[in-house]
Amino acid sequence: MRGLPRHTELIDGSLVFVSPQEKWHARVIDLLRAELDRQAPDDLRTEREMAVRLAKRQMPEPDVLVVTVDAYERGDPSTYYLPEDVVLAVEAVSPDSKDRDRETKPLKYAKAGIRHFWRVERSDSGTVVYVYERDLESGRYALTGIHHERLKLAVPFAIDVDLSRVGRRAR
Numbered sequence: 001m002r003g004l005p006r007h008t009e010l011i012d013g014s015l016v017f018v019s020p021q022e023k024w025h026a027r028v029i030d031l032l033r034a035e036l037d038r039q040a041p042d043d044l045r046t047e048r049e050m051a052v053r054l055a056k057r058q059m060p061e062p063d064v065l066v067v068t069v070d071a072y073e074r075g076d077p078s079t080y081y082l083p084e085d086v087v088l089a090v091e092a093v094s095p096d097s098k099d100r101d102r103e104t105k106p107l108k109y110a111k112a113g114i115r116h117f118w119r120v121e122r123s124d125s126g127t128v129v130y131v132y133e134r135d136l137e138s139g140r141y142a143l144t145g146i147h148h149e150r151l152k153l154a155v156p157f158a159i160d161v162d163l164s165r166v167g168r169r170a171r
Contacts, residue, residue, distance in 0.1 A: 031165055032064050043068065055112070062109075115156065117132040128163075
């Protein structure tokens with residue numbers, strides 16, 4: 001989508017202009033991208049804020065994506081990934097994106113076949129990650145866990161993230 005402001009998304013055929021990020025939003029994206037990249041197996045890579053072409057009128061831009069190394073290293077000048085390239089889509093919820101990140105995008109990601117989805121939210125107690133996996137029978141996401149303070153999972157690959165580090169400088 002050339003000629004548009006950065007991070008413009010196409011959802012249901014309408015252009016969605018993303019508001020400036022809050023500090024928490026930027027920091028949680030930085031932490032997750034760095035940890036996913038560091039802990040991912042060699043056949044996966046992590047991207048930040050790249051579009052995924054789900055369908056003709058659907059091109060959202062997850063905050064963090066984990067994609068196959070083949071898609072990451074593809075030589076074309078593409079500005080987007082395809083659903084089959086994406087192993088995990090992550091959305092960090094901000095005040096203006098609540099409905100899209102909680103309802104619209106997860107439905108569209110699941111329908112397109114993206115197997116794993118995380119929704120990250122800020123709460124009074126810190127950062128919370130809601131982890132979903134796509135049910136192959138229904139084609140919908142099922143909640144597999146709610147993580148406070150620490151995100152430790154075996155799928156889509158082994159990962160362990162100290163969520164209390166959001167807002168603190170990595171050491």
